[in-house]
Amino acid sequence: MSLEPRLIKENFAQLGTSADKAAAYFYGRLFAENPRLRAMFPPAMDAQRDRLFHALTKIVWSLDSPGTLAGYLAQLSRDHRKFGVLREHYPAVGAALIATLRKFSDEWTPEVEAAWTAAYQEASGLMLAAADEDAAQAPPWWVAEVHDHDRRSHDLAVLTVRPAQPLPYIAGQYVTVQAARWPRVWRPYSIANAPRSDGMMRLHVRALPGGWVSGSLVRDTKAGDSVLLGPALGTMTLDPEGDRDLLLLAGGTGLAPLKALTEQVIMSGRHRNIHLLVGARAEHGLYDLPDLRLLESSYPWLQVIPVVSEEPGYDGMRGRIPDVLSQFHDWEDHDVYVSGPTEMIRSSVGELQRLGVPPARIHHDLLGAEDSQPGKS
Helix, strand or coil, rough: CCHHHHHHHHHHHHHHHHHHHHHHHHHHHHHHHHHHHHHHHCCCCCCHHHHHHHHHHHCCCCCCCHHHHHHHHHHHHHHHHHCCCCHHHHHHHHHHHHHHHHHHHHCCCCCHHHHHHHHHHHHHHHHHHHHCCCCCCCCEEEEEEEEEEEEEECCCCEEEEEECCCCCCCCCCEEEEEECCCCCCCEEECCCCCCCCCCEEEEECCCCCCHHHHHHHHHCCCCCCCCCCCECCCCCCCCCCCCCCCCEEEHHHHHHHHHHHHHHHHHHCCCCCCCEEEEEHHHHHHHHHHHHHHHHCCCCCCEEECCCECCCCCCCCCHHHHHHHCCCCCCCCCCCEEEEEEHHHHHHHHHHHHHCCCHHHHCCCCCCCCCCCCCCC
């Protein structure tokens, strides 16, 4: 069987507003036919259903780009190892997926079923090969000790952790984190520093309302505690051969990966002008500004620009980040990286394109990047 991207995309688009119901049906069918698999998943499945749909969306729209698809599936397979996913689980997932698509498709034909079957076989084959390769050189997860817990506000903390074994990553990537209080519940957080020889990693965590992991990491975690880390994921990284100046747009804890990129440029010894715009609703939300000013003082090509949107008396640049971009010089020749809340990313990308920045030079992890937005769960 050969891949038929057009058929698959047209069929997938039919899910439309039924995506939530389809995801719920998929897991219901999977667990009904394979009860033992339920123990591999968290008690609450809302976030898991969202991740399923986002992953399917990424896969479907990457079918025309084999390199992008293979890279994404390799990362996905590495991440799945921390859940205990084994080779024998893939057929059960495939059967539940085909059954779900059949139920929620307006037009289901033998040709559509053959196309989806071929696509799943191709995807699962790539994932199994990547998982086998990864298993030969890395554990499914890393135990990390919390070396420092810096509470910056009532709902935000900066954690410094060190994995017991080396955890390879690139500046701009993120890891999923499991707190001891919530087994099987993983949430993604961007790494806020470039790789260091001592293995230390910093995570910026904001406690969200109802956030199990984020609340535990901010309020219940202390130095000496242990957390579990998944493998590094994400593609919002610098081109090692790139030499363009950089525009970095950060909203809230979206600052974390952009701070890591800034550190990478500084450590590389290459002189690239960096404009780092850091957005917050009020001045007290600029939780990392002292550290950023230290970076700025050590690297004359870095300019840190705080932007506050909801504090009329603030003595500095005011407004939302997308709204202030036009106040600067031309950004067309810059590589741009955007990280923060979903709406901030979308608005910034739209404004950048209006200002003439080519889409290929605008980088973000809007799908989480791959399943969930880093730093926001």
